[in-house]
Amino acid sequence: MSKTSTCPQCGAEVKFLSTLSLWLVCPYCDSTLVRTDLDLKSLGKMSDLRPDISPLQVGATGTYKNRPFAVAGRVRNCWSDGEWNEWFIVFSKFSQGNPSTGWIAEAQGEWMLSYAVELKDEQRSTLLSSLRGSLNKPSPGQSLTLQSTVFTLTDIREIVCEGSEGELPFSCPRGRRSTVLDFRSQEGRFASIDLTADEELLLHTGEYADFAAFNFKNLRTLHDW
């Protein structure tokens, strides 16, 4: 599955863990690279992320519910009351009916696993029009039915991307602004919608998990801990 290329900026050998990843931040020179058909194109340099106490790093591996995965990239977001990490993971074995990539959100030491939900154009426009109403007049408590689960809107936040590293399925440049709507279901599942001003819409659904449930390996060495 992996594909090796050369960084056009510094000449280092870089490797895509996933054929689904289109974007990569070069681990040597921090350039953001985009994959075209055969070679990579540099989109400019990504500045260093500020230090944090996350035990995860790009290159860590794990097994969640018997599915091995690798941590391929990270997006660091911030909002008015804090920051959090979204780790992009790539499952190493194809499994029928299961998504091949996912996201591990890490916020204040709480861990959540979510998967992108593919939307058809029709579903997307229906969702967008229903959201416009709640965005103009944010009203937590509004409900949303996804995959036959009823979710309730709990939170609306304006977020800014602080930076990213590794491989990502989309470009997340520093300073990317979006609105995030958080939903919860009665069963403890959550859904999250990321919406930009130009109506780029990302939908994820997922669940809370304990750190131990991911069976991580190759974690970061934490000094002071």
Add this chain to the structure above:
Amino acid sequence: MTGNPPKRNITSRAVKCPDCGGSIKIEAAGRTVSLGCRFCGGILDVTGEDAVLIESYQRLMTGRPEPIVPLGSKWKFEGIEWKFVGFVQKSDQTGIYSWREYILVHPMHGQSWLVEFNNHWIHLKRLRSMPNAYGDGFRGPDKRHYRTFQRGQAKVLYVVGEFPWRVRYGDQTETLDAVAPPFILSMERDASEISWTAGKYIDPETVKAGFGKLLKGIRSVLGIHPAQPNPHTKRASAQLTVSALASAAMAVLALQAGALESRELRLSQQFEFESGRETPVEILSEPFEITRKAFVFSHIHADLDNSWLEAEVELLPVRNPAESTSPEADATDERDPIEYTQGLEYYHGVDGGESWTEGSQKDSGQLGGVPPGWWRAKINLLGKSDRLFIARRMPDYRYIDGKLVDLNAEKPQPTGPEMRGSFRLVQASFLSSQFIYFLGLLWFWPLLTYIRKSNFEKRRWEEAS
């Protein structure tokens, strides 16, 4: 790959306090939102590149509350090494009660709190879901029933160190505590958010041991904490088990030894009737003692033979013969005489070749609650024997070999007293006194512990609102 990419292993960063210029290390980088400057007490926003002053500390720097360990200390508990990064002192709406919260962080296990009130400690973690109201409290995610202890307000008096949320002096929240000791559910609500935490009472020694070296000693606890486990509960159940097992064992042994029910003979009076007489016999017994208020069984027996007997019994209170020169004198206490009658009849015969009996030669009666003391029994016996009559007037004629034969003709005539009988009074009690004494000994401690346990709960809930 051509070698390892540079590893970023730094978990902390430094900021400069814009108010006092002090350099402050942020331990929980990426998590910390606001910072209380340890030098000047100012509150800083550290979400950006540089720290921004939100609020200066307006009061005198002396007399600031101090945590028991320095910021950055580790607290080891249940195998997890938490780092203590933030300290906040809060008070209730009255300002009388104040408590101190220690914010703890861990890279993998998130965050938790140690809260100290009156030198009592609880350790709390945030809940992912809201508990449901249930009865006089809430049903926790652990399915336990938590009883609401108090609702109130909390106000931030002082902060120092790192906070994963925005903090301001004077911040006010509504609070609620519900307990199922040693467990506690705690709610805090402000205008925009409700957050629930769940925790457990931690014994001060465990808190101390988890920290290692302390800045100052932990003082002894004051009063009872809402979530403090009742110290008598464990002892109570242990004692209850021991006493119940011992009582059961004793009961089994006593039953086998026949000691569970005691019966003590107090009076045994013999009497006789002469042949064929039909005359009242009056008997006055020797004094006897009933030692405690008890049931008294009255047994009467007579070798009746087709006859009847009636006993009119009167129990007369008398003085203790050992103390009285005249045992016949009436007792001066307020016991009343007890009167009752017991009757016997016993008939038998042969009718059409089949023998039959009716009645019985003995009878037992029960007298409830005879007062203790010395008594005499006056017994008036009235009866009649028909034995001679049976022997003489009821010959048993049969035809044997064509001759009429009296089968009873050869029977010897009875001699001596026609009928003998006895009258007995037996003091009974279900449990022997020794048994009761041992039971008392066995249950004394459990009872005392139970009273202590109840008092503890009473004192705990006196503080509830």
